[in-house]
Amino acid sequence: MIQVVTPQHMQAIDDASEVPLDELIARAGAAVARAAIRQLGGTYGRRVLVVAGPGNNGADGRVAATRLRERGVRVAVVDALDLPERLPRADLVIDAAFGTGFRGGWQFPDVGATPVLAVDVPTGLDAATGVAGPSTPHAVRTVTFQAAKPGHVFADGPARCGDLEVVDIGLGVDRADALLVDAAAVRHWLPHRPTDAHKWREAVRIVAGTPGMTGAGHLATTAAQRAGASLVAVSSPGVDADAPVEALDRRVPGFDWYTAVLDDLHRFRSLVIGPGLGREEHTVASVLRCVEDAVVPMVIDGDGLFALAWNEAGSPAVLVDREVPTVLTPHDGEYGLLTGRRPDDDRLAAATSLADTTGATVLLKGPATVVATPGEVPLIVDAGDERLATAGTGDVLAGIIGALLARQIPAHRAAAAGAFVHGLAVQRCASVGVIAGDLVEQLPAVFTDLLATDA
Numbered sequence: 001m002i003q004v005v006t007p008q009h010m011q012a013i014d015d016a017s018e019v020p021l022d023e024l025i026a027r028a029g030a031a032v033a034r035a036a037i038r039q040l041g042g043t044y045g046r047r048v049l050v051v052a053g054p055g056n057n058g059a060d061g062r063v064a065a066t067r068l069r070e071r072g073v074r075v076a077v078v079d080a081l082d083l084p085e086r087l088p089r090a091d092l093v094i095d096a097a098f099g100t101g102f103r104g105g106w107q108f109p110d111v112g113a114t115p116v117l118a119v120d121v122p123t124g125l126d127a128a129t130g131v132a133g134p135s136t137p138h139a140v141r142t143v144t145f146q147a148a149k150p151g152h153v154f155a156d157g158p159a160r161c162g163d164l165e166v167v168d169i170g171l172g173v174d175r176a177d178a179l180l181v182d183a184a185a186v187r188h189w190l191p192h193r194p195t196d197a198h199k200w201r202e203a204v205r206i207v208a209g210t211p212g213m214t215g216a217g218h219l220a221t222t223a224a225q226r227a228g229a230s231l232v233a234v235s236s237p238g239v240d241a242d243a244p245v246e247a248l249d250r251r252v253p254g255f256d257w258y259t260a261v262l263d264d265l266h267r268f269r270s271l272v273i274g275p276g277l278g279r280e281e282h283t284v285a286s287v288l289r290c291v292e293d294a295v296v297p298m299v300i301d302g303d304g305l306f307a308l309a310w311n312e313a314g315s316p317a318v319l320v321d322r323e324v325p326t327v328l329t330p331h332d333g334e335y336g337l338l339t340g341r342r343p344d345d346d347r348l349a350a351a352t353s354l355a356d357t358t359g360a361t362v363l364l365k366g367p368a369t370v371v372a373t374p375g376e377v378p379l380i381v382d383a384g385d386e387r388l389a390t391a392g393t394g395d396v397l398a399g400i401i402g403a404l405l406a407r408q409i410p411a412h413r414a415a416a417a418g419a420f421v422h423g424l425a426v427q428r429c430a431s432v433g434v435i436a437g438d439l440v441e442q443l444p445a446v447f448t449d450l451l452a453t454d455a
């Protein structure tokens, strides 16, 4: 997995390093030159323009210019603080104006359609948060050093950075602030079903869906089944008809579902509670009793999170007392309900602080999803894309995580692996018109591919 380190932490690593700064800049510049040649598809007859600033980012760019000239590339270097009226024509612009030391107020020049290769970050992109400045270029590729920064992954980062290349320049990273989840890691986390498996071994209990919102229960249920649960029993409180036929349907016709669920919960390996459950007072009360009394790993999603937020004792109180893992899956609105404040631009910090106050695994949803658990290095999943911003995809995710918990994957990894396969599932879907159920259909193929890849 690619390490993610905050710019502040990277500065401390840099300061503690025994490698002289000149040497680091020489290595960084050489890596930028190599990336430029790959981007240009050769050297002969190619023209490169380097926009170089006054700091170390500019120094990286100037080294790259020297290396490129040595390889026969025609290179012009312009000073970011003294730009000519007309920029020299080029096949590639190297943005070495400013990196992590940018303090705003400088405009990147208009380079028209010429592709931009960014050094460390496209100028003006906040390396801590990914928030772009008004003139931050859209790079086709960004070369960064030693570790990715949060800014490459969150907010405007992915769109402004293009393809991200992380180059080892010989700085030892003492600890990562987060890890970017990849297929090799998830493959490693997924257990094989034992030969002596039986249907109760990886059974998932789901409480989801109410009249008018049965779709949520159906999506969570089928997702859990397709993600490898050996048996799924679903209760949709108040629903008498049209519950999914494939699942074992524990009908709970009245609203007093708490007793029915707790009754045989010992037979199940996980509990998913909340998708489409509604926000009635009796629902809130039953969710809270389940959180208190259910001694199985639990995913609390959607209206389950609403119930927690509604808890007069304060949501952390019921959660910290749990002796088995809990996964909370808030989007920004639900995070706001739970904490009183929507997450700010530092999403790693937002997820981590909620995990610390609740003792739970927190999966903070978004274009890049963060998974934080007390005592674990946070995980970031950026496998999906904007087609996931579709009603019901969160219900699918909750079901997948429930299945992975039942398959005995520890909560931190189960949540991240769930988000990762959820992202892979959308990648396999048609380019437009994706609905949440399509993700469920893709799951067997996603797992098959993951397990077949020799990554």
Ligand SMILES: NC(=O)C1=CN([C@@H]2O[C@H](COP(=O)(O)OP(=O)(O)OC[C@H]3O[C@@H](n4cnc5c(N)ncnc54)[C@H](OP(=O)(O)O)[C@@H]3O)[C@@H](O)[C@H]2O)[C@@H](O)CC1
Binding pocket: 010, 011, 014, 024, 025, 028, 053, 054, 055, 056, 057, 058, 059, 060, 081, 097, 098, 099, 100, 101, 102, 103, 104, 105, 106, 119, 120, 121, 145, 146, 171
């Ligand atoms: N460990 C690593 O990862 C390594 C990282 N490396 C590289 O170092 C880069 C960070 O270098 P850096 O600290 O020198 O900052 P950088 O962005 O070049 O600019 C600071 C300069 O710009 C100036 N300045 C800022 N804004 C301005 C404005 N609006 N208008 C005018 N001036 C402005 C600012 O002036 P000041 O604010 O001090 O007055 C200062 O002089 C990093 O991104 C990476 O590329 C490698 O080389 C080695 C290993």
Ligand SMILES: Nc1ncnc2c1ncn2[C@@H]1O[C@H](COP(=O)(O)OP(=O)(O)O)[C@@H](O)[C@H]1O
Binding pocket: 302, 331, 365, 366, 367, 368, 369, 384, 385, 386, 387, 388, 389, 390, 391, 392, 393, 394, 395, 396, 397, 422
């Ligand atoms: N722009 C986006 N790019 C990638 N993934 C996204 C984007 N917007 C939302 N998602 C993902 O889509 C899912 C939406 O979940 P959620 O908001 O709970 O939906 P619902 O409640 O309708 O089921 C989450 O997994 C989230 O990470």
Ligand SMILES: [K+]
Binding pocket: 057, 095, 096, 097, 098, 099, 118, 119, 120, 121, 122, 123
């Ligand atoms: K730059």
